Amino acid sequence: MRRDRGLALLLAATVSPLLLVVGCSAPATRPATTATTAASASPATTATATAAPPPAVRVAGTLTEDLKSPWGLAELPDGDLLVSSRDARTVTRIAVRDGHHTSLGVVPGVTPGGEGGLLGLAYRDGTLYAYLTSATDNRIVRMRYDGAAGDRLGAPEPVLTGIPKGFIHNGGRIAFGPDGMLYAGTGESGQRGLAQDKGSLGGKILRMTPDGRPAPGNPFPGSVVYSYGHRNVEGLAWDAAGRLWAAEFGQDTWDELNLVRPGRNYGWPLAEGRAGRPGLTDPVAQWHPSEASPSGIAYARGSIWMAALRGQRLWRVPLAGTELSGRPRAFFTREYGRLRTVLATAGGRGLWLTTSNTDTRGTPRPGDDRILRLEFTP
Numbered sequence: 001m002r003r004d005r006g007l008a009l010l011l012a013a014t015v016s017p018l019l020l021v022v023g024c025s026a027p028a029t030r031p032a033t034t035a036t037t038a039a040s041a042s043p044a045t046t047a048t049a050t051a052a053p054p055p056a057v058r059v060a061g062t063l064t065e066d067l068k069s070p071w072g073l074a075e076l077p078d079g080d081l082l083v084s085s086r087d088a089r090t091v092t093r094i095a096v097r098d099g100h101h102t103s104l105g106v107v108p109g110v111t112p113g114g115e116g117g118l119l120g121l122a123y124r125d126g127t128l129y130a131y132l133t134s135a136t137d138n139r140i141v142r143m144r145y146d147g148a149a150g151d152r153l154g155a156p157e158p159v160l161t162g163i164p165k166g167f168i169h170n171g172g173r174i175a176f177g178p179d180g181m182l183y184a185g186t187g188e189s190g191q192r193g194l195a196q197d198k199g200s201l202g203g204k205i206l207r208m209t210p211d212g213r214p215a216p217g218n219p220f221p222g223s224v225v226y227s228y229g230h231r232n233v234e235g236l237a238w239d240a241a242g243r244l245w246a247a248e249f250g251q252d253t254w255d256e257l258n259l260v261r262p263g264r265n266y267g268w269p270l271a272e273g274r275a276g277r278p279g280l281t282d283p284v285a286q287w288h289p290s291e292a293s294p295s296g297i298a299y300a301r302g303s304i305w306m307a308a309l310r311g312q313r314l315w316r317v318p319l320a321g322t323e324l325s326g327r328p329r330a331f332f333t334r335e336y337g338r339l340r341t342v343l344a345t346a347g348g349r350g351l352w353l354t355t356s357n358t359d360t361r362g363t364p365r366p367g368d369d370r371i372l373r374l375e376f377t378p
Contacts (some may be wrong), residue, residue, distance in 0.1 A: 001005065007093075007277075008162075011291055013304045014118065020342040021028045021352075026062060028240055029120060029250075030288070032155065035136060046296075047299075050100070052302075054301070054302060054303050054316060054325070054326060054329075055301045055303070055316075055377065055378070056331075056376070056377045056378070057305075057314070057316070057331055057350075057351065057374045057375070057377065058374065058375060058377050059332070059372050059373070059374055059378055060350070060373045060374065060375040061372075061373045062099075062367075062370050062371070062372055062373070063081075063094060063096065063099045063352070063370075063371040063372070063373050064078065064094050064099035064100075064101065064370060064371050065099075065262075065368070065369075065370045066367060066368075066369075067083060067085070067092070067354070067358075067368075067369040067370065067371070068085050068087065068088050068261075068339065068358050068369065069085050069086040069087040069088065069117070069356070069358050069359050069360075069369070070083050070084065070085060070086075070341070070354045070355075070356065070369050070371070071085070071086040071117070071118065071119050071172065071340060071356075072118070072119055072120040072130065072131070072172075072173075072174075073119030073121065073296075073341045073352060073354060073371075074121040074122055074123040074128070074343075075123070075343060075345070075346060075352075076093075076123060076147050077147065077279075078147065079096050079345075079346055080093055080094060080095050080096055080303075081093070081094040081096065081343075081352065081371065082094075082104070082117045082121055082123060082128065082145075083121075083354070083371070084107075084119065084121050084130065085117075085118060085210040086112060086116075086117035086118055086119060086359065087107075087111065087112045087117050088118075089102075089106050089107050089110040089117065089118045089361075090103060090104070090105065090106050090107070090118070090244065091104045091105065091107060091118075091121070091128070091130075091153060091189070091224040092104065094371065099116055102312035103154050104145065104149065104151070104152055105153050107130060107132065107143070107153065107156060107252050108155070108156060109133045109134050109141075109156060110133065110134065110255060111133055111134055111135045112133065113133070113167060113206075113357055114166070114167030114168055114170075114279060115166075115167065115168050115169065115170050115187075116133030116134070116138070116165055116166070116167070116170045116341065117133055117370045118130060118132050118133075119131045119132060119133070119170065119171075119172030119173070120172045120173045120175075120184075120309050121126070122174045122175050122176055122182065123145075124176055124210065126144065126145065126146050126147065126286065127142050127143070127144060127145065127210075128142065128143045128144075128145045128153065129141070129142045129159065129174055129182065129210075130142075130156070131171075131172045131173070131174045131184060133165050134165075136165070137161055137162050137164065137165050137346065138163035138164065138165045138170050138171070138172070138183070138189075139158060139159075139160060139161040139162070139163060139286055140158075140160045140163075140174060140184060140188065140212065141156035141157060141158055141159055142156070142159050142210075143155065143156050143157070156170065157218040158212075158223065159182075159208075159210075159211065159212035160201075160206070160208060160212040163184075163186050163191055163201045163202065163232065164186075164187075164188070164189040164191065164194055164201065164202035166187070166189030166190040166191070167188050167190065168187070168189070168232075169187030169188055169190050169203075169231065169232040169249075169276040170186075170187050170188050170189065170232075171184070171185045171186035171187040171233050171234060172185070172186075172187075172234060172302055173185040173233065173236050173296065174236075175236045175237070176210075176245065177207075177242075178238055178242045179215075179242075180210075180240040181207050181208060181209060181210075181215040182207070182208050182209070182210055182212075183205060183206065183207050183208075183226070183236055183244070184205070184206040184208075184231025185205055185206075185230070185234060185235070185236055185246060185248075186201055186202055186203060186204050186205075186230070186233065187202065187203060187205060187230075187231065187232035187233065188202045188203035188230070188231060188268070189202050190233070192268070192269040193269075194229065195229050195230055195268045195269060196229060196265070196268075196269070196270070198223070198225055198228055199226075201224070201225070202225070203228065203229065203230045203231060203232075203268060204225050204227065204228050204230060204233075205225075205226045205227045205228075205230065205236070205244075205246060205260055206224045206225060207224060207226035207262075208364055210225045212224075217262075218301070219262040219263030220263070221243075226260070226262055227260050227261070227262065227264050227265075227266060227297065228264075228265055228266070229265040229266040229267045229268050229270070229280070229281075230246075230248055230266050230268055231248055231249055231250060231251065231263075231268040231269070231272075232248060232249040232295065233246050234247065234248075234269065234295040234296065235247030235248075235250050235294055235295060235296050235297035235306065235307075236297070237297045237298050237299045237304060238299060238317050239297070239299050239319060240302075241321075243259060243322065244259075244260040244296065245257060245259055245260065245284075245299070245304055246260050246297075247260045247294035247295070247296075247297045247306050248266070248283075248294070249293060249294065250268075250272045250273060250286075250289065251272055251289075252272075252289065253272050253288065253289070253357050254272050254273025254274070254287065254288065254289075255285035255286060255287045255288075255289055255292040255293060255294055256285070256286050257284055257285040257286070257294070257297075257304060257306065257317060258275060258281070258283050258284065259281055259284050259322055261281070264281040265279060265280055265281060265329070266281050266283075267280040267281070268283075273286045274286060284322070284323065285317055285324060285328060287311075287315075289310065290310060291311045291313075291330075292308045292310070292311040292315070292343070293304075293305050293308055293310035293311055294306050294307065294308055294309075294311075294315075295308075295309055295339070295340045295341065295356070296340060296341035296342050296343070296354075297342065298342045298343055298344045298351060299344065299347065300344040300348045300351060300376075301376055302317060302318060302319060303316045303317055303318045304316075304317040304319065305317075305342050305344075305351060306342070307339035307341060307342045308338075308339055309338045309339065309340065309356060309361070310338070311330075311333075312333065312334045312335075312336070312337055312338055312339065313330040313331060313332055313333040313334070313339065314330070314331045314332055314339055314342065314353060315328050315329070315330055315331075316328060316330075316331065328334040336355050336370075337355055337356075337357040337362050337363065337365065337368070338356040338357055338359065338361065338362040338371065339353060339354070339355060339356065340353060340354045340355065340356035340359075341353070341354045341356075342354075347349055349375070349376070350373065350374050350376060351374040352371055352372070352373065352374070353371070353372040353374055354369065354370070354371050354372075355368055355369045355370050355372070356369060357369055
């Protein structure tokens with residue numbers, strides 16, 4: 001079984017691998033907090049003296065509490081949020097005005113188990129897309145939802161089926177890219193060889209039209225496969241230049257943040273972390289498992305923000321183009337437990353961050369699980 005993992009950073013070939021990171025509900029009233037930990041490894045690329053420093057982040061409040069196994073998070077055009085429950089198989093609308101819950105119903109055909117269930121969400125043009133585990137596979141479905149507060153979800157319609165399922169490594173993150181195509185991060189379901197098999201949908205990043213067909217320009221003709229050699233991808237985000245980044249669980253040594261390019265092989269199970277091998281693409285940053293086990297990521301204010309499960313912290317990874325511009329920094333270390341999903345708010349003014357302590361691997365606290373409202377600070 002996949003063990004959650006933590007985090008140390010190898011940011012350049014000259015950095016020693018032994019350098020570790022140190023470091024319907026009403027809204028809650030928990031006081032705002034700030035980060036206290038930072039990476040001790042040196043960056044591969046240092047920021048120039050004139051560059052603006054990367055922002056810090058603080059918890060401005062708790063939007064809502066008492067969520068059960070929250071996983072996917074999607075923002076509606078009016079700013080309200082949709083959140084999926086992995087194990088309860090439900091989608092709930094959260095009003096950003098006051099944190100009020102409105103149940104949109106149970107999604108039929110979901111078979112929870114292990115790391116599978118109702119996972120990632122993406123919303124577009126009156127339709128909610130969901131990545132879910134069925135009795136036979138992982139799949140992507142879509143359901144009509146016009147956004148009315150009291151409305152219910154329509155019946156699920158399959159978009160893409162046949163993604164391998166397992167007790168572990170189901171992937172599950174979906175998102176629409178700036179090109180209008182739908183992307184999905186999948187896992188190899190514990191069958192390592194699937195990651196290198198370009199004929200399998202397991203251990204891949206997939207790119208498809210909203211109807212589930214191979215997207216124009218994909219690297220392998222007639223295939224939705226966009227990149228391969230992944231172990232378990234649960235984080236997808238695009239930077240300001242439209243470049244795709246992905247967070248990935250390693251095994252015992254390195255978790256990864258990858259810059260994803262079409263047709264590239266990201267190494268698993270031939271390599272874990274930086275390998276320097278011809279034909280394999282190395283991660284831009286990597287962490288030892290006890291400090292990370294990354295799930296969702298978001299891009300805002302020049303940085304990737306990465307939620308860590310076993311690491312129980314939020315990582316800021318500052319970027320300069322395709323490289324790091326400084327040391328990653330950890331926020332909220334062990335303050336809120338396991339962190340699952342991070343989402344930039346409309347206009348990039350802040351972040352939404354979900355905890356994941358009711359997923360059978362955490363230690364729930366009163367009020368878990370919750371959605372935290374984060375704001376940037378100078």
